[in-house]
Amino acid sequence: MNKQKDFTFFSKLMACANMGWWKANLATLSYECSEHIAELLGLDKTGIISFEDFDKRILKGEQHLTAIYALGVLQIPESVYLLDTKRGAVWVRSKVCFKETDEEGNTIVYGIVEIQDAPDMASAYQALQYSERLLRKIFKHLPVGIELYNKNGILMDLNDKELEMFHVDKKEDILGINIFDNPIFPEEMKKRLRNNEDADFTFRYDFSKVGQYYPNSKKEGTIDLVTKVTTLYDDNHNPVSYLLINADKTETTVAYNKIQEFEEFFELVGDYAKVGYVHYNILSGQGYAQKSWYRNIGEADGTPLSEIFGIYRHFHPDDRESMIRFLEDARKGAAVKFNHEIRVLRADGAYTWTHVNLLVKKYAPQDNIIELIGINYDITELKETEEKLVKARDKAEASDRLKSAFLANMSHEIRTPLNAIVGFSSLLASTEDVAEKELYNSLISHNNELLLNLINDVLDLSKIESGYLELHPNWFNLAELLNESVAEYACQVPSGIELRTNYPEQDFLVDLDRLRIKQILNNFLSNSLKNTTRGHIEVFYEIDSCCVRIGVSDTGRGIAQNMREKIFERFEKVDSFAQGAGLGLSICKSIVDKMNGRILIDSQLGIGSTFVIELPCQSVQV
Template identity: 60%
Template sequence: MDAEKDYNLLSEIMHNANIGWWKADIQDANYIYYGPIASLLGLEEGSCISFENFNKRILREEQPHTTIRSFDNIQQTNETVYLLDTVKGPTWVRSKICMQKTDENGKTKIYGIAEIQDAPYMSSATQMLRQREQLLHNIYKHLPVGIEVYNTDGVLTDLNDKELEMFHLQRKEDLLGINIFDNPIFPKEMKEKLKKYEDADFTFRYDFSKVGSYYNPQTRTGTIDLVTKVTTLYDENHTPANYLLINADKTETTVAYNKIQEFESFFELIGNYAKVGYAHYDLLTRQGDAQHSWYINIGEQEGTPLSRIIGVYRHIHPEDRRAMLGFLNNAAKGMEDKFNKEVRVLREDGSHTWTHVNLIVKTYAPERNSVELICINYDITRLKATEAMLIDAKEKAEESDRLKSAFLANMSHEIRTPLNAIIGFSSLLPHIEDAEERNHYISLINHNNELLLNIINDVLDLSKIEAGHIELSPVWCNLSDLIDESCTECQPNVPEGVTLKKRYPATPNLIKQDPMRIKQVLSNLISNALKNTVQGYVEISYETTPSETRISVSDTGRGIPEEKLGIIFERFEKADAFIQGAGLGLPICRSIMEHMNGTIEVTSTVNKGSTFTVVFPCQVRPME
């Protein structure tokens, strides 16, 4: 065969296939090109180009030296694809090293072929496959989950770097060859699923203290929480070939979840203690969730769907409900975004509590079918009670201030009246020679002395009682005797035409109570009746039960108008302003009864008379 003809034929074939060959001289740092590539570079056949000049012509390197990867070994193949600046413009070239030789002068020569590509991405099928293998290798190596591959006997044949890290190993050789069915920690039910080639997902805690002799980790303490997916890999004949296990360490997720749960429990505890509730609701999707205290604060059963509460508010007072529904309607239209109001919550027992409601539109996006609402409420019933108490205390302070002014005005008038009489008549006595007239003036002076003394005594008694200085000294006493003594003392003040009457039970009893305070009440009630009665009678009666005593003082006097019945026991209040007295007698009676845990009441008809009744608890026994 003619070698020259064969060479020419081979050159023609390579030229038609757009393939040339090249030789690289390592010592001289240059390439010698033959065939179509030499033409593209503007070189004559067999001409040289330096490494430096050639590299300057590379516009883009599409594929660096590729790798063919088995999971145990990496082998380099010197093949690359690059975009070359040629006389015909940018051209894609695929170049591959074929062999290396050393000549008789000791120079190293590298030989290869270069193929002109039809398009930028027309690399060979082999190169694309190698690209995919490299990508798969990178994924396998750097995937942030652990991967284990077992054969159908359960023997571990491969694992990735993440698996080494998770199970505290330095080399995969320390684990290869172990059998998954011997794993003391792997759940038994999962082993059964593997044997049946069933896929499964499960979660379990991997405890390194239970590894035993299964393998030798660097640490035998601590745990990790794993999410494991088990699947079977099949060959082209659909025959089971391998088990694949994917392990994800969810320890940090578990810790974070536990912290969230702990925070939610803590927030729930604080919310329940502080009576603060929170809810999240979408007005358009009608979906949401709420905290325990939120339900309580608006009187709803926990777990009730929010769509049956928000927009219904059946436990909210109708007046407050209208305001809340108006806001929700405006919020859905984008007209309002905040609501703040104290509302009344109707309870099942008929009572009501107070809740402060805050509604906030967090997201208004009807185009995405979302109007997100944040609902925060807190129980302010105690605050409302405190507010009411403060208002009441303020009103009482104002009333006390008013009463103090009234007290000074009344005392000024009441004390000045008898005092003027005493001073006036006393100054006349030295000039009166008639004995009868003198005696009359002395009688008037004594009468006004008595009035002044009574006023001062009443003021002192009321002051002591309201300051809490009153002390009760219960002893056994005869109530009939106390009434007799009081009537005797009041007899000089009985007007003409008025009879002072007494009515006692058929069988009198002894009672145990403070006789001085009872007599004080009797004297004030009898004195009050005599001042308001000009004809008829004043009658004192009493009756006892085993545990209490009832005393009544009735008269046929002018009576008390109905509008005055509610204030007659207040200080300085009198049915008739022209009647003598400071208006302290009845308030003193009420204060004494309150200290005895008793009551005082009045019934009256104008121009027909009045009846005052006191009732107080006491011990009762028959008289011996």
Template identity: 30%
Template sequence: MPISKSGRPAGKFASQGEDLAAHRQTEESIVAAGALQSAIFNSANFSSIATDARGVIQIFNVGAERMLGYTAAEVMNTITPADISDPQELIARAKALSAELATPITPGFEALVFKASRGIEDIYELTYIRKDGTRFPAVVSVTALRDAPGTIIGYLLIGTDNTARKLVEEEQKKSDQRLRDQQFYTRSLIESNIDALMTTDPSGIITDVNKQMEALTGCTRDELIGAPFKDCFTDPDRAEAGIKRVLSEKSVTDYELTARARDGKQTVVSYNATTFYDRKRTLQGVFAAARDVTERKRVEAELQQAKADAESASRTKSDFLASMSHEIRTPMNSIMGIADLLAKTALTPEQDKYVQIFRRSGDNLLNLINDILDLSKVEASQLDLERTGFSLTDHLEKVIEMVAPRAAQKGLSLVWMIAPDVSNDLVGDPARLRQVLLNLLGNAIKFTLTGRVSLSVERDQDGSNPTDLRFTVVDTGIGIPGDKLRQVFERFTQADSSTTRRFGGSGLGLTISKQLVELMGGRIWVESEIEVGSRFGFSVPLAIWADADRPKLAPRDADADVPQPRLRILLAEDSPDNRTIALAYLADTPHRVDVAETGAIACAMVEACRYDLVLMDRQMPVMDGLTATRTIRAWEAANDRPLTPIIALTASALKGDRETCLAAGCTAYLTKPIKQDVLLHAIREHSTLKVPAATASPAEDQTRPAARKLAARRPAYLLNCRQTAIDLDAALAGLDFETVILLGHNLRGSGGAFGFQAITDLGAGLEAAGERRDGAATRAGVMALSAFLDQAEAAPSAA
């Protein structure tokens, strides 16, 4: 074989080798290109659907399967792409293309490929319908497939899921709409504001204004934007200083400036401003509001002048009244003194009659002078209230003593009453309180011809303060017409102001009463009915006079004093039966007893009211007695209050229980069941007011009324115990041993007092079983309790 100089085969053989190599290279390129096309065509990221010339699907790639839910076998040679497209969109597309291209186009596959069939690039959006009926938006690119001569042999539709982009576009639309709405809302707020509003950049250049600012300056919005803020005011330096102050202090309030309009008009404004920032907290400028205060300044000046004139007039009036009072009192003193001296001499009946007229007229005139002087002091704010401790009972007794002769002279019944829950020891202004009561009682007696006048004192349930007291004066007098009720508290006004009226007087008493009550922080009112009577009431806040506030008295001989004031006792007890026992024991004593059902309530009541002694049950829900005692002691120490005697009441009598109670702050310790004489002795021994023991009868005699009351309550107590047995059974079923302990404890403390020692013993056993978490022993105790109750209810006397 010939060999060329280069070493390659020569001639025909060399040419054949080169052709073979080229052919292999071409085949490899074709294979590579085919592989690349196959990889692209079968990509799962987009759908590739190829049809024949009629539109019948011939190729359905993996991406199409994944997007549409069909397998290739289900659609190939079966349907066209139009069958998986929204039919309404096909109709709309056919109509639009027909108009665009001036050619009738049939809705269906033709509408999808018409442009591509004419060689026009076509990319459009449509909605594909999946096999399961769900829809999704897609962007589709359509290409006509042609053979070598150019004849269309089919179409290729490449689609991508447009859902994500659609969502983004939709959210963007919503965001844009929200932004437009917010801008519109903000602009509406700015324009609807009554103040002149503006924004400036940090250098004080105006960036926006509202119509009020345009009106204030006489300039248009375009003229103002870009202008220096300071140029809008008569004092540019002060205006610029206002901007700088906002920038340094972040805000300015009531900074006074005078705005100057284009026509020279000047307006005093209150300038209020604050800095504002973008989302990155970068300073953007100042937001300012200027309110026209010209009218306010004028009104303020007028009010200041009116106030000064009124104060001057009030001082002049008060000085005049004080001077006149002094001048009138001097001769009045002589007149009344002489009348009193004459009354003590030997006079004929006629002379005595004249002297009494002098005395009554003098008293009336002096009362009138006092009323006028008091009224002038109240109006001039010169009347100061005292704040001192006083006894309500003693105070009312003195008031009644002062009006009783006038009531007796007319044959009227005069009665008074203080509700049991009203504290006797109060802090307030007793003199002014007495003045109001004397005015109301005096009026009631004056306008009552027959019947009675009554005074009652009770806690005001409608008041904001728990120590507010309500005083009510009721009479059976002539009454007040409805159309006159609103006038009775006006000065120099009477319900009957005619020249034929039966009753005299200045009409100042009720006016002064109203002024004094309101000065004390209270309110006054009246209800009345003609020929039936009137009811005057007033409510005032009065504090409780604690022992720590009272002056120290020199010790006195106890034997020379018995009876001391009744005690105010707080009973803290959650068991209704035990409350019944304690209240029965104390029913025949003068003591007043308040009840708290939990330790927490007891603490609140001690803080609100001064008690002479507290009877504290040890075991209670919410807050037990020992915790309550410690809380009370802490409150007393923190508020520098004297210690309230606290007697612990408990069914526990084990070693160490007494020490535990005393360590918690209790004064003494009593075990249940408690006998009446033991309880009374403990109260006498440990109360803040030592109550002497009764000597008129033996202790046994004192216990008999209580024993009779408790005996009468036995049937009800047994019913309560029956319910307790049911509750115990339910607690046991739920393994609620805490409830077993509590119910057993209550039985232990109450049974003996009602005469059922067996219930006390059974309660102790149940309490102990609950503490051991012993279900069997608890069930046995409940059964024993039920059996005993059956026996007791059948024959209570035998039990």
């Protein structure tokens, strides 16, 4: 075998694998490197470099010195670092293989080195070391007590919280005790531990019973512990150690009770104020929401949030679109706030109102996090109140306008009969002609009646507004009352119009307020006479077992569809130029409402109108 040839072959093979070898002399504090490594570092043919010079080439690593120089006794046989070479910065993994003593008694260490083409393996190695340190740090500072025993029950390690819970000054005072000798640890748990069975249990730890088991500074008192025991295994599933985790139940219980108390209080506030809260991650679909939050958007409590966000099955289509658009913008990072009033469809088919506020609390899509915080509250009552206020405002504004018009009309309506009365009274005193006197007396009487009716309407309106409208029902013959009104208006009927009646064959007595019935009927007749120029006006009534219907129909000009409801409002008239203040029908409706009845109207433009009052009452056939 040619050793030189073999050496050359293996050196070339390692170089092709981007590897090399090194030899460290601890006496001379120097490395001798293979040709591949020497060429990479720019060394001469000897391939020798001192520890000090080599350390200067290290740019980044877990150790700031080389493995050999730093560790000396070779406690860690492998290290990774970033090395400055002729090719630039290169990740290097160096591994110690063995050591020997030469003829002069010097310690020689041999190793191999791998040149990484990318930092992946080095990064993984560093991540592993970082994880180990992190795990050790967590173990040390975890807010629960941790004990680690070997398979024979000997305590090998414990964390700071355990020392604090059991009042031990330092770890060295307690290491080496055997858990199976613990006088407080339950025997049942010791048995399960020997059988390598995992267990969770609660027990009271009494410090007065510790005795000489371990030195501690607390000789009396108790703590309630929640303990978890588990067995740790090696790769071949052989038990190698026991892990105990202890938590002070008192602290946990107090904290839990406080959380429960706060949650209950928050739920109570949410229920009372109809306010809900949600916390949701758009990307993971995970989150939490209060019961009141579900209720405010029409969803069942406990419905997965991923089945609500982006779907909103109970939202009005327009509102659903705006919510979905916000979520899409939030995913892109183009929107962070949403503040809208949403209509929610309920089971009865009606919509309620919910005010929705959403805020993007954390935007980190690279970590699979787009975190939303949302608060909603039911504003249905507020909306209804707002709507009522708007209607009240509009009504007040309309009433103010109508009252202004009413005052203007009143001045005109009062002045017109007064002028006629004063004027014709003056003419009456100066004329000697009998026919003229009769005409003037008739005109004065007519205008007196108009003025009196106007004043009565104003007085009735005042009583209605103040709530003093009173009814005085009594028995009377309905046909006689209607005939009386017809007779009073017969002289006012123009030529070409027929005033007629249509009654049942038998007369009836009814128990109603006679004066109020006549007032309503006179108003209907007066309106028909004002609006009818041809055809007829008919007064009629009908009676059944529980109610009476009294009406007036005409062949007048009729009423437009959009005016049929308005004419019953105060100060409203179909024709603003027609005589009257626009109070009659409004007063009639108030009287009928007081009698628990209703007014019906049927009218067509150019054909005529029919007004009917329907009143509950007792009746007797005469």
